Amino acid sequence: MRKVLPLLLAVLLTGCASHQKKPLDKGTEKEVASLGQMAVKRLMGELKSNLGTALKEGGFPKAIEFCSRKAEELTEKVNKELVVVKVKRVSDKFRNPKNRPDGLDQEVINEFKEELKEGKLSPYKVKKLDGYFVYYKPILVSPFCLNCHGKPESMNPEVLRVIREKYPNDRALNYRAGQLRGVFKVVIPEGEVKGG
Numbered sequence: 509m510r511k512v513l514p515l516l517l518a519v520l521l522t523g524c525a526s527h528q529k530k531p532l533d534k535g536t537e538k539e540v541a542s543l544g545q546m547a548v549k550r551l552m553g554e555l556k557s558n559l560g561t562a563l564k565e566g567g568f569p570k571a572i573e574f575c576s577r578k579a580e581e582l583t584e585k586v587n588k589e590l591v592v593v594k595v596k597r598v599s600d601k602f603r604n605p606k607n608r609p610d611g612l613d614q615e616v617i618n619e620f621k622e623e624l625k626e627g628k629l630s631p632y633k634v635k636k637l638d639g640y641f642v643y644y645k646p647i648l649v650s651p652f653c654l655n656c657h658g659k660p661e662s663m664n665p666e667v668l669r670v671i672r673e674k675y676p677n678d679r680a681l682n683y684r685a686g687q688l689r690g691v692f693k694v695v696i697p698e699g700e701v702k703g704g
């Protein structure tokens with residue numbers, strides 16, 4: 509028995525870690541993806557339009573002030589409007605510790621990174637957990653993002669000063685265009701999906 513118990517535990521734990529293996533049926537996956545995409549659009553729209561306004565008002569120093577004060581608040585606002593579906597951004601190299609990935613997030617981030625390396629990045633991924641679905645969409649770095657996520661020596665010193673002050677443990681610098689910056693993550697309860 510003494511030898512069996514650790515083995516049994518190991519099997520059980522691996523079982524838990526390897527979420528689900530059987531593929532979702534196409535109809536369910538499509539429905540989850542369309543709900544996920546709708547939530548991502550809402551959050552992206554909200555962040556973009558507010559960032560655009562701040563940029564026009566005062567360039568990147570103003571925009572960085574805006575991001576650091578408002579990104580979290582705008583995410584909460586969108587989630588209140590969405591009611592049951594929850595959307596957020598997650599990154600393995602997070603700036604805000606609230607955007608730290610959990611185990612499944614990290615797994616999916618690794619999958620996307622691997623795909624990107626091989627030049628066949630999926631537009632999204634859907635995972636099924638107990639009672640809910642998770643929709644993931646990759647976020648790529650464009651040259652524009654490097655104003656606040658690039659090499660410190662090429663960034664506006666005022667922007668860098670604000671980042672250092674607000675995020676003493678920032679990990680989101682030194683990116684290059686084309687890299688995976690993170691993911692949008694949308695949690696959708698099973699009851700919201702007709703086919704599921």
Ligand code: HEC
Pocket residue numbers: 568571572575576579580597598599601602603604605607647648649650652653654655656657680689690691
């Ligand atoms: C004006 C500066 C600025 C620009 C430009 C900018 N970001 Fe950010 N970004 C930030 C700040 C500040 C945060 C932390 C926000 C918070 O506290 O939630 C952040 C957070 C993020 C996050 C959430 C994960 C984390 O690290 O906390 C992602 C994903 C992200 N940015 C992607 C991008 C992408 C992609 C672009 C280009 C399309 C971009 N950013 C452009 C300043 C910027």
